[in-house]
Amino acid sequence: MSTTEPVPAAEVIDGVLQLTIATSAAGTSMDFDLINAGTAALRALDAGVGAVLLTGAGANFCAGGNVRHFAAAEDRGAYLYEKATELHDFMRALAASPVPVVAAVQGWAAGAGMSLVCAADIAIGGPSTKLRPAYPGIGLSPDGGMSWSLPRIVGASRAKEILLTDAVIDAEEAVRIGLLSRTVADEDVRAESLRVAHTFVTGPRATYTGMKKLLAQSPTATLDQQLDSERAGIAAAANSRTGREGVDAFVAKRKPDYLGLS
Template identity: 60%
Template structure:
């Protein structure tokens, strides 16, 4: 049965939590009403949700922070620091979410927009997608986790070059670097990202949660430690309703009927 719940920036439909992180009204810059509403929704995720989809509205995924608002703040440091705290609460909620995070990266993903692309599990872009750190362009240092995620995606040396030179990364380059998972035609980015989110939401949710946990542990684990974590996780999977259904369906040569809540 199709179920839909809609708020201004958050929509829940068919097991997908969709969060709009930028709007045309804000010039496609990061919209903190959406960020804060999204944080609350992420922290309230229950078993009915199988995937998170981040989208932008107005022609770009996210053009970064609202620099005009920065310039008008009487206490710029305090103002920007407060925004960073809100953004970081959102990034932490994304990381803690028990479901995969998908983004559709149409147009520009600059500054915090690029940081959120780097925080996703799967990022779909197009030939017209452009990613740019943007921080040094206004004399700022990164936020949104970019200084942590980007080196882990592209390597420390390349991350330094991209951030320090404020490089513009094309969609094709972003795929080669591993920032984007793949590209499709520009007009299909949104639909393809939604398709991926739907497929994940309809899949083996407990397995996806376990995979995210293993991948999160991997950077700080030795190979031996990671092997132990994998052994524990696959044993739990084999005993879970999801694992039992998957094995039974394979043996019986039928499609599995995953438990979705």
């Protein structure tokens, strides 16, 4: 591992797959040993995992790619092609995750770090959290899916402004435009993100998977197609173990027990 800290790349704790994507080494730039380990863990996801947590181990969530490594490469284009391929394998695995993805966004999320925030289902930051595309500053175009995800979050016009002007977005603005779900005290970002991830572990996992599928297809579906998908989904859920437990618990006025259901 290229980091200077003994940080686990990917570990499942109490049903949450915790993926570290950057450490304090090299200014909390993205660590591709960790990214590649995360890709492998996401591809091997099993029924014991109910949520994914993305986190940085240093002062920042992720400050983007290591620009010094870019500069030192003999063929910079070939090097960036390789790194983008590795990052995009991770992004594809993350997008295919059937369980909710939570990002604990402390400090800066810049460049590809911001792309990861855009890819999370829920992103929790603190008052000191800041986001920045950071690509124009080094004369590069985006990677990590930012040119796809950002317009879908903030709208096409605002995405153009953010990317072209290399805007620095503070926590309050990030919540307002939907890049962050909400903020908590800086010192509570990781704990609160982990708490939220744990709620998905004990919740109706099949329901979350169904919701994610519907949300993923909605940008390209017509209303008519989406209504058909929702009808099919809710009917199938009603006869599933999860749906039966949820309805039966509601009628019995008890808390549903979803653990072990699929």
